[in-house]
Amino acid sequence: MTGREDSSLVKDCTQGRPEAFDVLVDRYYKVLFNVALRIVGDSEEARDITQTTFMKAYEKLHTYDPKYKFFSWIYRIAVNESLNTTGRRRPSEPLDVQLVARGDTPEQIFEKNRLHETIQAALMKLSIEQRQVVVLRHFGDLSYRDIASALAIPEKTVKSRLFTARRQLCTILIGGRATT
Numbered sequence: 001m002t003g004r005e006d007s008s009l010v011k012d013c014t015q016g017r018p019e020a021f022d023v024l025v026d027r028y029y030k031v032l033f034n035v036a037l038r039i040v041g042d043s044e045e046a047r048d049i050t051q052t053t054f055m056k057a058y059e060k061l062h063t064y065d066p067k068y069k070f071f072s073w074i075y076r077i078a079v080n081e082s083l084n085t086t087g088r089r090r091p092s093e094p095l096d097v098q099l100v101a102r103g104d105t106p107e108q109i110f111e112k113n114r115l116h117e118t119i120q121a122a123l124m125k126l127s128i129e130q131r132q133v134v135v136l137r138h139f140g141d142l143s144y145r146d147i148a149s150a151l152a153i154p155e156k157t158v159k160s161r162l163f164t165a166r167r168q169l170c171t172i173l174i175g176g177r178a179t180t
Helices: 006-014 019-040 043-059 070-088 106-124 128-139 144-151 155-175
Strands: none
Touching: 006 019, 006 070, 019 043, 019 070, 019 128, 043 070, 070 144, 106 128, 106 155, 128 144, 128 155, 144 155
């Protein structure tokens, strides 16, 4: 069942075979979690957002139009959930992203945490439009075409935003203004 098209899995699910949705969850969990994490900056909130995204998608499967990519549809749900979450909290709330590999020395853990915090802080200084293209390209590993489809913008706009975002990130990171 894992090699099947998304629209076929959605159809199966709406016809009484909910196990087909498990394939979609497996297929898109990681990229949607990364999108949420990079928008909200908190791994616990990102997990909650990802879970909520899949629950809402499952409840609204009957509204999905198979003319469009399923990922674009569910991505929009994830982004809206992420933006709603960031809108409910204070803008000055500190970010705490703990992405630690096991077996590292305390010094390595400290350096990795500092690097992750620096990158996250720099990402949070970008506009939401720029952040979205960076996250989808570099953390979601999507092509320009897929990003354009997910954001419902022209591919040239994706490239332009990505170029501008990369330049801004470089300025922030080299200038040292992204420290937490």
